Amino acid sequence: xxxxxxxxxxxxxxxxxLALTLAAPVTAAPALWRFGDKDTxxxxxxxxxxxxxxYRWQDARIRRAMASADTLVIETIIDKDPQAIARxxxxxxxxxxxxxxxxxxxxRKAFAAILERAKLDPAMLSRMPTWQASFMLMGAMMKDxxxxxxxxxxxxxxxxxxxxxxxxxxxxxxxPVAAPKxxxxxxxxxxxxxxxxxxxxxxxxxxxxxxxDGSGEAxxxxxxxxxxxxxxxxASIARAFNEDEDLTPHLRDVLLKKRNENWARWLKTRLDxxxxxxxxxxAGHLAGPLSVQTMLKADGITVSRVWxxxxxxxxxxxxxxxxxxxx
Numbered sequence: 001x002x003x004x005x006x007x008x009x010x011x012x013x014x015x016x017x018l019a020l021t022l023a024a025p026v027t028a029a030p031a032l033w034r035f036g037d038k039d040t041x042x043x044x045x046x047x048x049x050x051x052x053x054x055y056r057w058q059d060a061r062i063r064r065a066m067a068s069a070d071t072l073v074i075e076t077i078i079d080k081d082p083q084a085i086a087r088x089x090x091x092x093x094x095x096x097x098x099x100x101x102x103x104x105x106x107x108r109k110a111f112a113a114i115l116e117r118a119k120l121d122p123a124m125l126s127r128m129p130t131w132q133a134s135f136m137l138m139g140a141m142m143k144d145x146x147x148x149x150x151x152x153x154x155x156x157x158x159x160x161x162x163x164x165x166x167x168x169x170x171x172x173x174x175x176p177v178a179a180p181k182x183x184x185x186x187x188x189x190x191x192x193x194x195x196x197x198x199x200x201x202x203x204x205x206x207x208x209x210x211x212x213d214g215s216g217e218a219x220x221x222x223x224x225x226x227x228x229x230x231x232x233x234x235a236s237i238a239r240a241f242n243e244d245e246d247l248t249p250h251l252r253d254v255l256l257k258k259r260n261e262n263w264a265r266w267l268k269t270r271l272d273x274x275x276x277x278x279x280x281x282x283a284g285h286l287a288g289p290l291s292v293q294t295m296l297k298a299d300g301i302t303v304s305r306v307w308x309x310x311x312x313x314x315x316x317x318x319x320x321x322x323x324x325x326x327x
Contacts, residue, residue, distance in 0.1 A: 046283030238288030
């Protein structure tokens with residue numbers, strides 16, 4: 001479960017996903033960063049967790065970085081066993097208030113309509129903590145719209161790091177066998193869900209009520225953010241997070257700032273292990289003043305952006321490069 005896209009963006013993404021007929025621009029080049037030392041290289045890549053089916057976003061620069069890596073690191077690894085997933089959630093609690101009463105009165109009519117469209121039983125949701133009901137609603141909307149987690153960046157990256165199937169008994173192995181690649185996670189699924197379970201009830205209800213907001217600008221909002229991500233426009237991604245009114249100061253601290261601090265510490269420690277690592281996390285973690293790169297810089301670690309060949313850099317970047325060359 002990889003959450004951290006702005007709540008408004010994720011909600012509108014779900015509302016607009018099937019309607020999108022966008023094709024990736026010819027110059028698709030999502031932002032990629034790199035840092036390391038003499039025996040360790042770490043790539044940082046910001047992802048979008050759900051994309052239109054067939055959306056083409058990889059360029060040669062990203063494919064080379066992935067091919068060179070011996071380890072993929074993502075936010076969390078989800079167990080595909082339904083029973084294992086179910087054990088992550090608390091048992092039903094019949095003493096909780098009705099789910100419809102947990103959203104503001106002005107939003108209840110719209111919220112009830114969403115539940116009906118998603119074919120969710122309000123009585124079932126009413127036995128869940130508010131944060132869990134939000135996740136159920138999110139999952140049902142994705143299923144109803146035909147949007148799967150595997151359509152996002154992580155789903156397309158993971159197969160490149162999956163261990164190769166062993167050869168059949170007695171079959172010849174063509175050439176040397178490559179060392180198996182590894183997949184690691186920055187957080188366990190339990191830890192990630194715990195972030196939401198520990199939120200104050202007011203924040204949980206804010207998250208739930210956000211689904212009832214209007215989605216008339218869904219197509220335009222999602223297209224704008226998708227274009228920014230695809231072209232590596234970090235300023236626009238940071239602005240989308242900064243302007244997300246659903247991301248309250250407390251949510252921003254818990255879901256963004258503290259996680260980025262934890263990840264920056266993990267990455268700094270990871271430099272002690274030789275090898276090449278490809279780290280793929282939600283794009284919002286790598287944009288703006290609370291970004292992982294900013295926190296690494298505060299620890300004295302320089303993170304450089306890996307630009308595509310012949311890509312025109314922003315004027316500021318060109319000036320900074322020229323200034324460095326003149327020193």
